[in-house]
Amino acid sequence: MTAKAIEVNETKVQLQLFKSIVDVNFWFRLVDLKKDVFKLDDKARPILAICQGRDHQAPTSIVECFKNECLNLQFCMIQGLLMNQNTLEDYADFDYRKYIKTQLEVYKEMLANNHWEKIEIGDFCNFFLVSYADLKKYKFHYTTGHILLTHGDLNLEFQRIDFTLLDYLNIDDAYSYMNDHGLQAVAVIANSFVRISKLNECSKETWKTAPDLDLEKISSLRCLLVGAGTLGCNVARCLLGWNIKCITFIDNGVVSPSNPVRQSLFVFDDCKNGGQYKAEVAAQRLKDIYPNVDCKGMVMSVPMPGHSIGDPASFKNDLAELMEVISLHDVIFLLTDSRESRWLPTLLGRLYNKIVISVAIGFDSFLVIRHGLREYNNSCYFCQDVIAPTNVNNTSLCLKSLQKRTLDQQCTVTRPGISMIASGTAVELLTSYVQSNLAKYRNALIDTSIGESVSNSTQDTLGTAYQQIRGFLSTYEFIKTSSPRFNECVACSEKIINEFKSDNIGFLERIFNNPGILEEISGISSLKKDLDQQELEISFSEASE
Incomplete structure (x- = not known):
């Protein structure tokens, strides 16, 4: 991945290779929440990911669930934010520079007002996930970003992927797809693909036209x-x-x-x-x-x-x-x-x-x-x-x-x-x-x-x-x-x-x-x-x- 430098308040922002995987179950859960809970509300939502790392390998984050839903206590869980956009245009026009500046100010305020020994890793947004979920075609566009504090510098990595849930015909296809894209398929669960048949359900998106409709x-x-x-x-x-x-x-x-x-x-x-x-x-x-x-x-x-x-x-x-x-x-x-x-x-x-x-x-x-x-x-x-x-x-x-x-x-x-x-x-x-x-x-x-x-x-x-x-x-x-x-x-x-x-x-x-x-x-x-x-x-x- 090509490294670039962006000046944000005279702080050097560098990119480094950091692999990301979004568990297929996460997208299924997002579909349910988007239809029934979030609807047109596009505010940031806290999410959690598993953080894995091995010697001489880049660390890997696996976006697994929304906060307070299910925790995998066998792994180190890191906190992030999901910003799911309502339209593809909003996703394409998302202002990452503005978001980074805002997040950096939050970190500076936290460090200025708290003692280091009282700050926990959960107080920081370690990564973010900007996405657009096309619920007609079940195609998902998303960009992951990892924000890491290292010796006063703010390191950031982007990874942008488009995929369609209907591409997953079976578990072998899923592993092949993820490997072809340089991703580790460590979090793909076979029973996720059992739910593919449910994607044909015709969900009437009536959030504006008939908000009181009890489907x-x-x-x-x-x-x-x-x-x-x-x-x-x-x-x-x-x-x-x-x-x-x-x-x-x-x-x-x-x-x-x-x-x-x-x-x-x-x-x-x-x-x-x-x-x-x-x-x-x-x-x-x-x-x-x-x-x-x-x-x-x-x-x-x-x-x-x-x-x-x-x-x-x-x-x-x-x-x-x-x-x-x-x-x-x-x-x-x-x-x-x-x-x-x-x-x-x-x-x-x-x-x-x-x-x-x-x-x-x-x-x-x-x-x-x-x-x-x-x-x-x-x-x-x-x-x-x-x-x-x-x-x-x-x-x-x-x-x-x-x-x-x-x-x-x-x-x-x-x-x-x-x-x-x-x-x-x-x-x-x-x-x-x-x-x-x-x-x-x-x-x-x-x-x-x-x-x-x-x-x-x-x-x-x-x-x-x-x-x-x-x-x-x-x-x-x-x-x-x-x-x-x-x-x-x-x-x-x-x-x-x-x-x-x-x-x-x-x-x-x-x-x-x-x-x-x-x-x-x-x-x-x-x-x-x-x-x-x-x-x-x-x-x-x-x-x-």
């Missing part, structure tokens, strides 16, 4: 996706963008040749040899995108009203498995293409008091609805229906099911962008709900002025968590509404819930064979009779006049 509350959610088709694939990708890592798919379908162009987690090879199961393929694709995701694909059927139960043992097993998986998750997304496949998950979501979000799409429109929890008297997907879900198409009521479907009815014919808009809206509605204080604002869902005040409040960083959002691509409009729970609802009413609690297997066997029983139990049949009677009376009255 941990969102990323810790356990999400169940009922349906691994077009909506399921898009919802999963959006959840991954929010760093939600616990995702489970439920689907018993296989990938067909028409799927990959619209269902974003599948490729053409997935439909060969009869097709692979969607749930399993979708889960594997998420792991390919982000290895640290906790994703599972469950190949199972969701019992549906109007559909044959088939093998009783298999039916009981599917029901028990569905009840268990719903109870273990925080959020249930209903993303299937029929009404009856949403019925049982809706009932169970109400039973276990889970956050349930249902997404439905048409040719150029969509609906996203957040089902009501027990403490909020909001409606579910079925609350605005006056007919039980069944495996029969009813064109007069615009109700489509799985029976007697033509080709255009077998495929969900929509404008391609609808599924992406609806999926993104559903996930963003979830994050708004989790972040917001609905206990205070749950009724302020329609009034525009109230909605704006909610959006601007510190407790609602992501805006208002609306209960229903209907989108129309033909006019590019969103309609935001809410509705109370229907007391005679065939899915979430107390009558249905209590009936299921009393005898779940017997109850389901009856309604699956005869879905009309749902209307009798919920009270819709009586409501229809009353309406028919009133209509008859009105007609009779008009005829008499």
Whole structure:
């Protein structure tokens, strides 16, 4: 290294070769602290390094940890300062001369006001580390400087290095890299590289834009996706963008040749040899995108009203498995293409008091609805229906099911962008709900002025968590509404819930064979009779006049 001399207050500053190593674990710790604690605060932070030296060799400092975090008592620890800059330009423009002058004045004052015998080595900043951490590319730029007091002179050494954590594919690569750069790899620890896979986590740097955003509350959610088709694939990708890592798919379908162009987690090879199961393929694709995701694909059927139960043992097993998986998750997304496949998950979501979000799409429109929890008297997907879900198409009521479907009815014919808009809206509605204080604002869902005040409040960083959002691509409009729970609802009413609690297997066997029983139990049949009677009376009255 070329030696230079810099005059600082008539004190000669000389450079000497002094090797430096920054332990990889230190950078991992800096990443965590930068995101969660330091954020945009670039003040100096005390750090510690191991100092090693051998006969006839230059001394080596190994930057190991932040002060007061972990001390390696087997070695001599020296104190230093970290000055991590917020931008690459700040790092490049760092004024080392000014820093040296400032540090020298500190030393002079310490020596003038203290007796030598009372001064400890920890009172001096023996080294400094100026760095810039690029958290998008995980590339680190840093300069180390060692300040040594020797017989009244201030000796200083610079060492400037750029490297990327993703370069460390394994322990051998790390040793090779450090040796090529003239560094001693004495502090490289193998388990540091196990954490490399975690670098793909999408950390939303919202320090200025949304400082009150609680990312941990969102990323810790356990999400169940009922349906691994077009909506399921898009919802999963959006959840991954929010760093939600616990995702489970439920689907018993296989990938067909028409799927990959619209269902974003599948490729053409997935439909060969009869097709692979969607749930399993979708889960594997998420792991390919982000290895640290906790994703599972469950190949199972969701019992549906109007559909044959088939093998009783298999039916009981599917029901028990569905009840268990719903109870273990925080959020249930209903993303299937029929009404009856949403019925049982809706009932169970109400039973276990889970956050349930249902997404439905048409040719150029969509609906996203957040089902009501027990403490909020909001409606579910079925609350605005006056007919039980069944495996029969009813064109007069615009109700489509799985029976007697033509080709255009077998495929969900929509404008391609609808599924992406609806999926993104559903996930963003979830994050708004989790972040917001609905206990205070749950009724302020329609009034525009109230909605704006909610959006601007510190407790609602992501805006208002609306209960229903209907989108129309033909006019590019969103309609935001809410509705109370229907007391005679065939899915979430107390009558249905209590009936299921009393005898779940017997109850389901009856309604699956005869879905009309749902209307009798919920009270819709009586409501229809009353309406028919009133209509008859009105007609009779008009005829008499």
